[in-house]
Amino acid sequence: MERDPERDRLTGRMARFARVGVGLGGAAATFGANALFAGGDAQARNAKALKEALGRLKGPMMKVAQMFATVPDLLPPEFAAELAELQTNAPAMTGAFVRRRMAAELGPAWASRFAAFDVNPSAAASLGQVHRATALDGRPLAVKLQYPDMQSAVESDLSQLRTVLALGRQMFGAIDTSEIVVEISDRIREELDYGREAKAMRLYADFFAGRDDIAVPRPDLDLSTGRLIAMDWLDGRGLMSWKGADQETRNRIARTLFEAWWTPLIQLGVIHGDPHLGNYSFTEDFTHDGGGRLNLLDFGCIRIFPPRFVGGVVKLFRAMTTGDREGEAEAYRAWGFKGLTDDLMDVLHIWAKFIYGPLLDDRVRTVADGVAPGEYGRREAFQVKQALDEKGPVTIPREFVFMDRAAIGLGAAFLHLAAEQNWRQLFEASLEGFSEEALAERQARALAAVGLG
Known part of the structure; x- marks a missing residue:
């Protein structure tokens, strides 16, 4: 009897839903016991229970958990520390499985479209794995292949987010997470669309085309699908391997990273939202x-x-530079914060002063003197959460989530390097000629050029 692929997908999705539910059910029991017996380390025990429940799975749900761990203000330090340790790497697909997946994406003669293709992955992550290959014209390629049935797995895991939030309602306090859930769900669904990723890659490649010091891989659209993307292989050493470089080199790395992240935001209204x-x-x-x-x-x-x-x-930035409180309120409203009161403004100012601190200080400095990379932003986030528990509630606007997350990741990278810069001068250079009207025109042209909405 022939197997029904749709039934298999449904069965797999239901099984995954059950596994997540059982794990979270165990965490719920621990939460309940800790609520009864309390104790000073109840938060730490709750955090460990949630980490263990999610850690039994590989893939999308763990990616969701890690995203939550890197959204400032959202989690108490105990939860953020535990969830940040979750590993997103999934078991690699075997060579035979890779060949079947490649045939499903490019047809049975897929191998003839490459001069060489290594079926053993060079890297594996939560949604797919990367293979080294060589194009017929000799170009070295990186080929990212999505794991099978990822869309179904993602939808199952996202549907469990409500359960996670219900379990941890006590840890969110006065922070309404509804918009955060919508934002994270939308971004993960976008990550499944490799066609969109190819367009985003072309957007950045076009933007930095005039710079010799920043490279972006170009996608090979003839060898790409919605679940497979082939692109230029770019050789290089990871950021952490440069920690022992001389101070001037580490400073230049930080300056280049700063420009690669901030300039597209100011000029095109886009950011690279993954601070990995x-x-x-x-x-x-x-x-x-x-x-x-x-x-x-x-x-x-x-x-x-x-x-x-x-x-x-x-x-x-401009309002904080001049001490213009009404200007600050206008900025928060532009970001989508509603119901601004003096008390809420005071709380938001704690976080804004942290994020903008290096940009307001007109001198050469690190982004946060005496702070370890893993602790960057944790103290301020906890202060904000405590203050909101007293003066909240507040709904975090969805557009704020990845901006904040990525900024924290970038700052942590600068701390790993112990880099020193006049961050204010770098930021002001990125603002040259800025206006919302000019940005709107540039953004519309750039997005249209690559077909990105």
């Missing part, structure tokens, strides 16, 4: 005096902002 350190590499010849280049990698999580949101970023 593995998404940046540098060629071996990268030096303090201008040699070498930064490679930007992985364009699955690209957030496009309306010009008014970027205008809010600039307005808040």
Whole structure:
């Protein structure tokens, strides 16, 4: 009897839903016991129970958990620390399975479209794995192949988010997470669309086409589908391997990273929303005096902002520079915060002062003196959460989520490097000629050129 693929997908989805539910059910029991018997370490025990429940799975749900762990203000430190340790790597597909997947995407003669293809992955992550290959014209390629049935797995895991939030309602306090859930769900669904990623890659490649010090892989559309993307292979060393470089080289790395992240936001209204350190590499010849280049990698999580949101970023910087409280309120409203009161403004100012602190200080400095990379933003986030528990509630606007998340990840990268810059001068240089009207025009042209909505 012939197997029904749709039935198999439904069965797999239901089984996954059950596994997640059983794990979270165990966490719920622990939460309940801790509520009864309390104790000073109840939060730590709750956090560990949730981590263990999610850690039994590989793939999308763990990616969701890690996203939550890197959204400032959302989780108490105990939960953030536990969830940040979750590993997103899924078991690699075997060679035989890779061949079947490639045939499903490019047809039975797929191998004839490459001069060489290594069925053993060079890297594996939560939604897919990367293979080295060679194009027929000799170009080295990176080929990202999505795991099978990922859309079904993602939808099952996202549907469990409500359960996670119900279990952890006590840890969110006065913060309404509804918009955060919508935002994270939308971004993960976008990461499944490799066609969209190819367009985002072309957007960044076009934007940095005039710079020799920043490289973006170009997708090979003839060898790509919605679940397979072939692109230029860019050789380089990961960011962490540069921690022992001389101070001037580390400073240049930080300056290049800053420009690669902030300039597209100010000029195009887009950010690279995944702060993973593995998404940046540098060629071996990268030096303090201008040699070498930064490679930007992985364009699955690209957030496009309306010009008014970027205008809010600039307005808040200018308002904090001059002490203009009404200007700050206008910026928060542009970001989507509602029901602003003096008390809520005071709370938001704690976080804004942290994020904008290096940009307001007109001197050469680190982004946060004396702070470890893993602790960057944790103290301030906890202060904000405590204050909101007293003066809230507040709904975090969805557009704020990945902006904040990525900024924290970028700051942590600078701390890993112990880089020193005049961050204010770098930021002001990115603002040259800025206006919301000019941004709207540039953004519309750039997105239309690559077919990205």
